[in-house]
Amino acid sequence: MNLTQNAAKHSFEDTFVAWLTTFVLSLPNGLRVVRHSPEVVNVESSDGFRVLTITLKSLNQRQISDSKTSANQLVNKSIIIHEDLWFTKPFIIQSRLKALLGISERIPARLTKVRRVDKADTLRFLEENHLQGPLPARYAYGLYLPQHYERVLHSPQLFTNQLRTQDGMLVALATFAPPRIFTRETGPHRSFEMIRFANLAHTTVVGGLTKLLSHVVKEHQPNDIMTYVDLEWSVGQSFEKQGFKAVNDTDKHLFWVQPENLKRYPTQRLPEGLTELNAEAQGYLKVYTAGSRKFVLTIHP
Numbered sequence: 001m002n003l004t005q006n007a008a009k010h011s012f013e014d015t016f017v018a019w020l021t022t023f024v025l026s027l028p029n030g031l032r033v034v035r036h037s038p039e040v041v042n043v044e045s046s047d048g049f050r051v052l053t054i055t056l057k058s059l060n061q062r063q064i065s066d067s068k069t070s071a072n073q074l075v076n077k078s079i080i081i082h083e084d085l086w087f088t089k090p091f092i093i094q095s096r097l098k099a100l101l102g103i104s105e106r107i108p109a110r111l112t113k114v115r116r117v118d119k120a121d122t123l124r125f126l127e128e129n130h131l132q133g134p135l136p137a138r139y140a141y142g143l144y145l146p147q148h149y150e151r152v153l154h155s156p157q158l159f160t161n162q163l164r165t166q167d168g169m170l171v172a173l174a175t176f177a178p179p180r181i182f183t184r185e186t187g188p189h190r191s192f193e194m195i196r197f198a199n200l201a202h203t204t205v206v207g208g209l210t211k212l213l214s215h216v217v218k219e220h221q222p223n224d225i226m227t228y229v230d231l232e233w234s235v236g237q238s239f240e241k242q243g244f245k246a247v248n249d250t251d252k253h254l255f256w257v258q259p260e261n262l263k264r265y266p267t268q269r270l271p272e273g274l275t276e277l278n279a280e281a282q283g284y285l286k287v288y289t290a291g292s293r294k295f296v297l298t299i300h301p
Helices: 003-009 012-025 083-088 090-100 119-129 147-152 208-220 237-241
Strands: 032-035 040-044 050-057 078-082 105-108 113-116 139-145 168-176 180-184 187-199 203-206 224-230 245-249 254-257 264-266 285-288 292-298
Touching (some): 012 032, 012 040, 012 090, 083 090, 113 208, 119 139, 119 168, 119 187, 139 208, 147 168, 168 203, 187 203, 187 208, 208 224, 237 292
Parallel strands (some): 050 078, 105 203, 187 224
Antiparallel strands (some): 032 040, 040 050, 113 139, 139 168, 168 187, 245 292, 254 264
16 A cells, blocks of 8 residues: 555554454443554553553654664563554454454464475465565474364355365464574583464464474474564563563664555665665665563573
């Protein structure tokens, strides 16, 4: 969607709040939407308890890079949504919001099978279910829900066009980089990086991350597994429950957004002919994200 055309109709903030209000009012749990400012919206219970805080980042807002308040102020149930992602990946954002509000199909991981996933299915699954899309990886493992267990789904009509194989429907996926091997006094140390993890949109595979990590540990016997958590959506509680320890936070990430199609580019992968020096003159818009938090799971020191 063209940014100028969109601004002429409705602001990003108004469009999002209208959708959120309609959605929350459709729920049976008595939640309500409270707008504290044009950019900050709470989902609250009927007695005023804060369930979720959402900060909206418009492309028209001035983007600054010298402040870390966005990352440092993030707490449990506080997220940031950018305008370009809302208009290019609304399905994924809506799914993640529903999961945060406890409204998603819950699939027990014990009903699923772990299988390697080929490149084509990995790319498609991450494009459709991960907000940041795919990145190159060496290994991809998925959880497949056999057809005879699809009866656990309350709204099966939502999943008619999902990826399926003879093992069932792909409902969660994790990708890993090639192992990095370090020489230590005790011998070689194998470190794995989990690059992406995603559930199928509108589902939560309960115990899914645990099952995938256990399979990787059994198959590859790493000494540790590290990953990065997007601070705009989480401070990493689910990884801490798995035994991961926070190591450090990265600086904010700079992206450039093409205003006609709202496609987002990292600085190091700008279209041919563009650099950080001339992108703004060509109409590209700066977007700074809150950065990431590095976590490490130590298996064999």
